Amino acid sequence: MIKATHESLKRHNRQLVLRSLISGQANNRAALAHVTGLAKPTVSDLIAELIAHGYVREIGLGVSTDTGGKRPTLLEFDPAARQVIGVSLEHDCAVGVLADLAGQIQIVHRIDSGGDPLRRLHAVIAALRVQLDAPLLCIGVAVPGHVDGGLIRASSLPTLIGQRLGDALSAAHGAPVVVGSTTEYTAIGQLAFVQVQARHLVMLLVGATVEVGIALVGAAYHNGSDIGSLRFTGQPTAPPLVEALAWPRVLERVRTACAAHPGGLLTPETVTYRRLGHAATSGDAAAQRVIDELAAVLAAVSAWTIALIVPDQVVITGAIAAIGAPLRDAVQRQIAPLLASPLLESVVLTLAEPDDRMAAAGAVAAALRSELGVL
Amino acid sequence: MTPSPRIAIVTTSDTDVFQQTVIAGARPVLTAAGCTVRVDVVPYGTAWYEPNGADALLVIADVLPDLALEAMLMLGVRLVLVGHHVPTLPIPAVTCSNTAGMTQLLQHVVETCGRRRLVYLRGLPGQQDAVEREHALLDTVLRCNLPAPVLLRGDFQPETAAESLAAYCDTAGAALPFDAAIGADYLMAAAALNVLINRGIRVPEHVAVAGFGDGEMAALAQITTVSINVREQGQRAARLLLAQWHGAAITGRTLLNTTLVVRATT
Numbered sequence: 001m002i003k004a005t006h007e008s009l010k011r012h013n014r015q016l017v018l019r020s021l022i023s024g025q026a027n028n029r030a031a032l033a034h035v036t037g038l039a040k041p042t043v044s045d046l047i048a049e050l051i052a053h054g055y056v057r058e059i060g061l062g063v064s065t066d067t068g069g070k071r072p073t074l075l076e077f078d079p080a081a082r083q084v085i086g087v088s089l090e091h092d093c094a095v096g097v098l099a100d101l102a103g104q105i106q107i108v109h110r111i112d113s114g115g116d117p118l119r120r121l122h123a124v125i126a127a128l129r130v131q132l133d134a135p136l137l138c139i140g141v142a143v144p145g146h147v148d149g150g151l152i153r154a155s156s157l158p159t160l161i162g163q164r165l166g167d168a169l170s171a172a173h174g175a176p177v178v179v180g181s182t183t184e185y186t187a188i189g190q191l192a193f194v195q196v197q198a199r200h201l202v203m204l205l206v207g208a209t210v211e212v213g214i215a216l217v218g219a220a221y222h223n224g225s226d227i228g229s230l231r232f233t234g235q236p237t238a239p240p241l242v243e244a245l246a247w248p249r250v251l252e253r254v255r256t257a258c259a260a261h262p263g264g265l266l267t268p269e270t271v272t273y274r275r276l277g278h279a280a281t282s283g284d285a286a287a288q289r290v291i292d293e294l295a296a297v298l299a300a301v302s303a304w305t306i307a308l309i310v311p312d313q314v315v316i317t318g319a320i321a322a323i324g325a326p327l328r329d330a331v332q333r334q335i336a337p338l339l340a341s342p343l344l345e346s347v348v349l350t351l352a353e354p355d356d357r358m359a360a361a362g363a364v365a366a367a368l369r370s371e372l373g374v375l
Numbered sequence: 376m377t378p379s380p381r382i383a384i385v386t387t388s389d390t391d392v393f394q395q396t397v398i399a400g401a402r403p404v405l406t407a408a409g410c411t412v413r414v415d416v417v418p419y420g421t422a423w424y425e426p427n428g429a430d431a432l433l434v435i436a437d438v439l440p441d442l443a444l445e446a447m448l449m450l451g452v453r454l455v456l457v458g459h460h461v462p463t464l465p466i467p468a469v470t471c472s473n474t475a476g477m478t479q480l481l482q483h484v485v486e487t488c489g490r491r492r493l494v495y496l497r498g499l500p501g502q503q504d505a506v507e508r509e510h511a512l513l514d515t516v517l518r519c520n521l522p523a524p525v526l527l528r529g530d531f532q533p534e535t536a537a538e539s540l541a542a543y544c545d546t547a548g549a550a551l552p553f554d555a556a557i558g559a560d561y562l563m564a565a566a567a568l569n570v571l572i573n574r575g576i577r578v579p580e581h582v583a584v585a586g587f588g589d590g591e592m593a594a595l596a597q598i599t600t601v602s603i604n605v606r607e608q609g610q611r612a613a614r615l616l617l618a619q620w621h622g623a624a625i626t627g628r629t630l631l632n633t634t635l636v637v638r639a640t641t
Contacts, residue, residue, distance in 0.1 A: 094627075107611070108472070111627035112462060127467065127625050130618035131611055274517045281520050324518065 010046075013038055015373025017046050021056065021077050022374050028062055028072035047075065054081040055101075079104065082137035085128050086364035088182060088356070089121050089143045091156065091208045096124035097360040098131060103193060103368065107131060108357055117157045121165075125173060138176045138371045139169060140363030142185040144209055146225040150179060154226055156209045178370045182359045183213025184224025188369075189362025190315060190352070191215050198313035198348070202305050204298070206318035207354075210241045212301075214309060222366075227301070244297050245320065253293050257286035266290075273322035280326035288330075291323060295330030302331060303338035306347050313348045321351040379409045380620045383429035387419045387438050392590055393605055394435050397457050400609025401433055408617050426452050431616050433457060433609075437502070453619040457612045459503060460628045467625045469612040471603040473507035473587075476633030480585055480601045481515040481557070488641050490555035490583050491521050494543065496529035496536040496567060498559035505531070508559050508587055525553060529563045536563035540570045554582055561586035561593040561600045568596055568640060584640040597639035604631055 016036045019025075026032040033043045050056040057078055061071040079102035087096040093112045097105045109127045111120050125139065143165070145155030150167070152160045166177040180188075187203040203213040213224040228242030243249060254276075255268045265279040266286045279287035302314050320327065328351050336344060352358075368374050382405050386394045398414060405412050417424060417438060424443050426432065431453035434444070441461050447454055448464065460468030484490050495512055498505025509526075516524055527543055529536035536558065544551070556571065558564030564586025571578055578584055586593065589602030608631060615625050 105632070107632075108630040109627050110630070123624070123626055126618075126623055127615070127627050127629065130614055130623060130625065131629065274514060278517045278520060322518070 012373075013042060014046055014050070017043060018050070018055070018077065019373050021075060027074050027076070029075070030072055032075075054078060077101070080134055083132055083134045084137050084140065084364045084367050085125055086140045086360040086362070086367065087121060087124050087142070088185070088359035088363060089117055089141065089157070089160075090182070090359075091144070093356075094120040094124045095356050095360050096128050097357055097364060098128045099361070099364045100134075101137070101368065101372065101374070103361065103364055105357065105361060105364075106133070108360075110356070117159060121169075122172070125169070129173065136173075136175050138178070138367040139173060140185070140360075140365075140367030141165060141169065141177060141179045142182045142359040142363045143179065144182050144211065144226065147179055147181050147184075152179070156226065156228075176367075176371055178363070178367050180222070180363070180366055181211065181213065181224030181226075183211040184215070184222050185213070185362035185366055186317065186359045187213035187215040187224070187315075187362070188222055188365050189358045192365035193358075193361055194352075198311065200309065200311040201313050201315065202309055202311040203315045203317060203352075204301060204305070206245050206298075206316065206320045210245060210301075212305065214311075216309075216311075241297065241301065245294065247319075250290070250294065253290045254286070257289040261286040261289070273319055274324075277323035277326050280323070288326070291326050291330050292334075294320065294323075295327060295334050298327075298331045299334035299338060302349065303335050306335075306339060306343055310343065311347060313350065315350050315352050317352040317354055319354060321353045324351065327351060379411055380430040380617075381411045381428055382413070382431050382433060382616065383426065384412065384414045384433045384435065385424060385438055386414065386416060386435040389414050389416055393458065396605040397435050397609035397612070400606035401457075401613040402609075404610050404613035405617070410617075426450065431455075431620055433612055433616055434459070453616060455612045455616045455619070457608050465626045467615045467619075467627060467629070469608045469615065469629045469631070470504075471608070471633055472630040473504055474511045475630075476601040476603070477508045477511035477587060478515060479633060479635050480587060480599075481512060483599065483635055483637065484555050484557065484583055484585050484641060485515065485519050485521065488555070488579070488583050491519075492553045492555070493521065493524040494540065494553040494556045494567075495524050495526050496540065496556065496558045496563040497526055498529060498531045500530075502531075505559055512557065529559060531560055531563065533562045533566035537566040537570050540567050544570065544574060551576065551581065556582055556584050558584075558586035561588045561590060561598055564598050564600070564640075565592050565596050568598060579639070579641050589636055593636075593638075599638045599641040600636050601633040602636050603633055607631055 017032055020032055020035045026035045029043050033040045056075050059074045059076045062074045064071050079100040082101055084099050092114055095110045098107050099105045109124055111123055143160055146153045150164050152163050155161050166179040169177040183203050183205045187201050191201055200216045205211045209226050210228040211226050215222045229240045231238045231240055254271050258266055264286045265282055265284040276287050280291050332349055384398055388394050402412055424439055434456050436458045454466045456466055456468040458470055527539035556567045564584055568584045571582055576582055585599040589600040593600045611629055619625050
């Protein structure tokens with residue numbers, strides 16, 4: 001059991017007030033007290049502190065209440081009061097964003113090179129820190145793999161395993177730091193910044209690894225993990241997911257399909273995911289065959305995910321999403337026999353092309369949630 | 376007392392709009408930090424640049440070849456590039472996001488305005504901005520299942536773009552095989568607009584016109600563009616340069632957002 005301290009209670013109340021202000025539920029001290037249930041002197045003290053730190057400002061007088069009382073002083077949150085750094089650490093690059101407190105991205109900074117991932121991470125943060133237009137509030141970092149309570153338990157970047165990255169970064173950069181898995185933070189980013197109707201969102205990332213990210217009830221619960229080593233066919237000799245969906249295996253499938261359906265639009269030498277989708281849309285049989293094979297794997301993963309989590313939305317992302325509608329349609333077709341129809345009918349399956357900023361933007365959202373209780 | 380750094384801004388022109396605006400953004404940041412700033416105008420394609428006592432260089436576009444930049448690094452000169460980046464060298468750069476910007480422009484033309492048959496006025500072959508913008512165009516064509524676009528020579532020169540489009544219209548005849556003309560920059564888009572209007576082609580009713588980047592001419596001609604904050608590029612480049620002067624090891628590329636500006640031509 002964790003005992004509430006005075007400081008943690010104050011932090012909780014501050015976040016409550018800010019959430020109410022930002023969401024538009026209340027825009028003056030009396031209304032904030034009413035909406036949050038906090039005593040008026042408590043709200044006044046919190047607002048005074050937030051004004052002193054620049055997060056909130058007074059913007060004039062509102063209208064009197066119906067009972068003809070004193071006109072309230074209107075309050076407004078200032079998203080420019082601080083900035084947040086979000087970084088996504090990937091296998092061959094690090095992508096960082098600088099955002100305001102509304103999560104609006106001002107700039108992106110990227111380092112496209114291999115080498116030590118931690119050096120890349122520090123370098124991106126350093127480059128963004130010199131470009132701050134406001135004091136730094138906090139930092140969010142997304143890493144591939146599984147992060148549990150700040151500890152990186154598994155990752156396809158071996159040098160990160162066993163690290164409490166947040167503590168080290170916080171000490172180095174003098175700001176609170178949150179660390180989570182790439183897919184988890186991408187899911188949070190989708191919920192925070194993309195117009196999705198879902199409350200329960202599962203994101204399946206197919207890239208150098210295969211990861212799943214879960215954000216439930218607007219990310220009150222969120223987590224992510226690498227499932228690339230799983231085998232979904234029930235046969236011990238079947239390749240793990242990460243191999244079944246890896247690009248070399250896709251190329252093999254393309255060669256086999258082109259040999260079976262010669263003279264089509266697809267050529268192994270120039271194929272990309274985008275061209276695969278374009279060829280399938282144009283009726284190319286080889287392309288459709290490859291897509292059906294990939295969809296079979298994704299359908300199995302999606303079916304298990306839907307049955308376990310019962311999400312509103314499953315988003316498949318990563319380079320494979322560039323195939324587009326032909327892949328989405330094939331996955332939907334192949335899930336149908338695997339799931340009871342009421343379950344399937346309640347889920348929306350979509351593809352999201354990788355936006356290299358989304359994981360970093362999600363890291364911003366996670367950091368803002370941790371520090372201010374917003375987004 | 377720490378000596379004030381001597382900064383040279385290296386450019387092919389201090390009067391062209393892009394370069395002038397970068398300088399206008401960078402200079403105040405540098406002088407406010409106590410730097411001595413000079414502008415060195417060098418011919419495009421200069422094989423070698425002599426720093427002449429400069430401690431740090433702000434290099435605009437690809438005025439200096441990669442070998443010259445590498446030599447500056449070996450001499451211990453701090454560097455920042457604006458409007459250009461060299462992936463193989465550890466020199467920080469500030470650019471706009473060509474891919475995101477061109478995708479944004481094309482999403483408007485294709486998805487909002489419903490155009491499908493594109494003519495594209497190309498930038499300079501092999502030049503980085505040109506390559507990235509054209510790649511984004513071709514990616515959009517595939518993603519939206521559009522017919523293959525017609526790629527016309529432009530070289531970032533309005534006169535060349537105008538000649539190319541006029542020649543294509545001559546061969547096409549009365550029934551135009553395109554419904555949108557996209558310029559790799561807004562000056563070529565403006566040239567395209569003139570060609571179309573002079574031929575009695577109604578814009579945007581028959582052909583939509585759009586271009587990358589924004590400026591006074593685009594606003595006057597009412598051309599839809601994606602705008603880039605060039606002054607901000609200069610400001611941020613100056614900050615990165617100052618950070619290096621103070622000992623920070625900065626690498627990577629800073630990408631600034633573009634903003635869609637919808638005007639009468641779409």
